[in-house]
Amino acid sequence: MIEPFSLPLASPLDTAAGTITEREGFLLRTRDGLGEATPLPGWTESHEDCRNALEAADAALPDWQAALDACTDAPAARHAVSLAHLDAASRVERQPLYRFLGDDARVDDVPVNATVGDSSVDDTVESAREAVDAGFDCVKVKVGARDVEDDVERVRAVRDAVHDDVELRADANAAWSADEANYALDELAGVVSYVEQPLPKSDLDGHAALREHDVGVAVDETLTEHSVRDVLAAEAADVVVLKPMALGGVDRAREAALTAREAGVAAVVTTTIDAVVARTAAVHLAASLPGVPACGLATADLLDADLGPDPAPVESGRISVPQEPGTLPGEVRP
Structure with a gap:
């Protein structure tokens, strides 16, 4: 069964495809599993294409492979199908x-980063201090919306x-030229651990050449065009930032993480x-x-409403991991 939903954002989100004010998606309910498809312009297929793929997948069930095959060109839809299967x-x-x-090792929580958006120097500093006071020991600063010299100062x-x-x-979100x-990266040596997506995806x-600096290079948007194996072959990153929704599922994202780790490249998990x-x-x-770096998972407060209670709250820079069978505890399944 496919259930559409629409959730307002706490504040508008600027993306390469324009500003969005809500997250629209679908829940996929199977007999024993639950999945979510929440497409994002610029990262996945369109909302309409997602719906069409999910309808084809739902018609193919209970043949899971046929359902997955119906989502070949629709990563958000495939995310829902594969998650429902894994959940079941x-x-x-x-x-x-x-x-x-x-x-079988028990993991009670994992580290997460705080994200500080684009603002003045004083406001950026204040937001970072508030995050640290709240217990975060990793802070990501958004850059790229203003002159590079101003961002370095911030x-x-x-x-x-x-x-x-x-x-x-x-995180430059692919905004800089090679010169910028x-x-x-020259100016931020010893200041940041890495710069995320400095160049076009x-x-x-170009990303490989930037690794000559004493600052790590991470790719994020690049993974919507190139596989992790392509990134590794090009020696284009020290870190890969993995969004399961954009990659087509938790299963694909985990395979990408393990592939990167085997090559000595760190993997960070985040959301759309x-x-x-x-x-x-x-x-x-x-x-x-095991040993995952701080991840971009502290995103619940970016939504003004959600589908149900949050079973993975953030406290002191760490996010709790539910211990009940499946993805969500039964009492909070929307």
């Missing part, structure tokens, strides 16, 4: 999803304002501002990866 299977095994994906001001134990990251990225060679079902599945994915 982990419930049969009476295991939380992360243990079903990984091993990030340096945050570095001066918080203690050295706080990891800083910068080279300048920024198609530019593997998903509702509670997909967001909690991403928490399980992170928990299935």
